[in-house]
Amino acid sequence: MKQRIDNTTWNSILNDVRGTMTEISYKTWFLPLKPIEMDKEAGTFLIAVQDQMRLNLLTEHYMDKIEDAVSKVCGSKFHVLLKVMSEREINDALRNPKQKDTPSLKPLSSDALKQEFFLNPKYSFDNFIVGPNNNYAHAVCLAVAETPAKVYNPVFIYGGSGLGKTHLMHAIGNFIQQKDPNMKVLYVSSEMFTSEFIEATRGAKQSNEKINNLKKKYRTVDVLLIDDIQFIEGKEGTQNEFFHTFNTLYELEKQIIITSDRHPSKLTDLDERLKSRFQWNIVADIQPPDYETRVAILRNKAEQQGVDLDDVMLKIIDLIAEKVKFNIRNLESALTRVIAYKVLINKDKALTVELAKQQLPDIFDPREVTITCETIKQAVCKKFNVKLADMESSNRKREVTHPRQIAMYLTREMTDMSLPKIGQSFGGRDHTTVLHACDKIAGEIKTNATVAEEIKQLMDDLK
Ligand code: ADP
Ligand code: MG
Numbered sequence: 015m016k017q018r019i020d021n022t023t024w025n026s027i028l029n030d031v032r033g034t035m036t037e038i039s040y041k042t043w044f045l046p047l048k049p050i051e052m053d054k055e056a057g058t059f060l061i062a063v064q065d066q067m068r069l070n071l072l073t074e075h076y077m078d079k080i081e082d083a084v085s086k087v088c089g090s091k092f093h094v095l096l097k098v099m100s101e102r103e104i105n106d107a108l109r110n111p112k113q114k115d116t117p118s119l120k121p122l123s124s125d126a127l128k129q130e131f132f133l134n135p136k137y138s139f140d141n142f143i144v145g146p147n148n149n150y151a152h153a154v155c156l157a158v159a160e161t162p163a164k165v166y167n168p169v170f171i172y173g174g175s176g177l178g179k180t181h182l183m184h185a186i187g188n189f190i191q192q193k194d195p196n197m198k199v200l201y202v203s204s205e206m207f208t209s210e211f212i213e214a215t216r217g218a219k220q221s222n223e224k225i226n227n228l229k230k231k232y233r234t235v236d237v238l239l240i241d242d243i244q245f246i247e248g249k250e251g252t253q254n255e256f257f258h259t260f261n262t263l264y265e266l267e268k269q270i271i272i273t274s275d276r277h278p279s280k281l282t283d284l285d286e287r288l289k290s291r292f293q294w295n296i297v298a299d300i301q302p303p304d305y306e307t308r309v310a311i312l313r314n315k316a317e318q319q320g321v322d323l324d325d326v327m328l329k330i331i332d333l334i335a336e337k338v339k340f341n342i343r344n345l346e347s348a349l350t351r352v353i354a355y356k357v358l359i360n361k362d363k364a365l366t367v368e369l370a371k372q373q374l375p376d377i378f379d380p381r382e383v384t385i386t387c388e389t390i391k392q393a394v395c396k397k398f399n400v401k402l403a404d405m406e407s408s409n410r411k412r413e414v415t416h417p418r419q420i421a422m423y424l425t426r427e428m429t430d431m432s433l434p435k436i437g438q439s440f441g442g443r444d445h446t447t448v449l450h451a452c453d454k455i456a457g458e459i460k461t462n463a464t465v466a467e468e469i470k471q472l473m474d475d476l477k
Pocket of ligand 1: 173180
């Protein structure tokens, strides 16, 4: 007979494998696993994995460890089955194993299912990085968490996808419940709210009771956190239900927090009465983070995962922060992929910036060759037939100074090295020497067709 795997069993299994590997490996590969079910007679133990890459890796490197741990904790030999499952499939399998095949009313997106009604403990104010882009929204949320329904009500937070709206909502909820477990905090995505409303109003039978239950559920809370309200645009019935929920809670002086991807005035297909209510008190926006905030978010995330912030890692973080600008979810996922890779290769070789870039072809175009001072020097030496050492020497003959100045000029143009750094790379020369070389070559390009052609060819070759 198939049965669920309880938390104690699963935690014991995790603890057992944990002892046999580094903390990073454990967090990367094992923490995200979800136990689905076990069958004692058949001797099988099913575990859900997020993606094929993980499945392959676990099968190849860790299967023995997992089977040993399962068999040890469960007291008999088990064969472990790994299966790639979406968030939705996992939820379905765990929630109602018997009615697995009953078609659900309306497929919910995995985001809505994942978040459902529960407060996610991983989102807190402590791990929310504050920057100029979000400090107002953050301050409002913190004030609300400290004194619900006293300072600001309702609160409306809006901003693009992946900028931390859901994170802030859960942070408020967690904060309030930690301080006072008696407070009834309800988090719900608008998608789930809609789905529940449709479910309750469908079919004549019992629908009164269902509607009443729904009303009771939403109108008796102390804090209502309703996420992504733009979802109810164009859905009149749901809007109406939410309108009454809003009014009741507001009159009872209960805290209401709403998020959206747009300012209320931009929610075109929404009841005017709701639109105006959303703007009764505080409307705060979240903008994309600036570079410094992106770096801070990535460093914090890496540290949380137990990754050593060595020079290579810091450089990789800088590069990712330079490239991924508008969505923190994407920012984090790039870092997660690099960390997963770092863990994977840990035993054999060290992570380098180049290897990390290769893991992120969507961010760093593999066709984009990196042009460095060294590759420039080599190309210039080859073209003018001089020795590499002459790039750094104090030789002042024109056959050498001219190529050297060209190399300095190209380094200045084609890399992001500073003048002093370039000076250092060319035999410890002063930055004014570099500047002089750059000005000289720039002038020659304008007046001397041969030099202009030489430079153009070199640039083409380097690219
Ligand atoms: P939204 O709801 O606005 O689409 P989320 O709240 O889901 O965005 O945030 C996406 C991811 O980025 C989450 O993992 C969240 O923890 C993270 N994140 C967003 N903003 C911050 C921040 N300021 N500091 C740390 N992590 C953040
Ligand atoms: Mg969200």
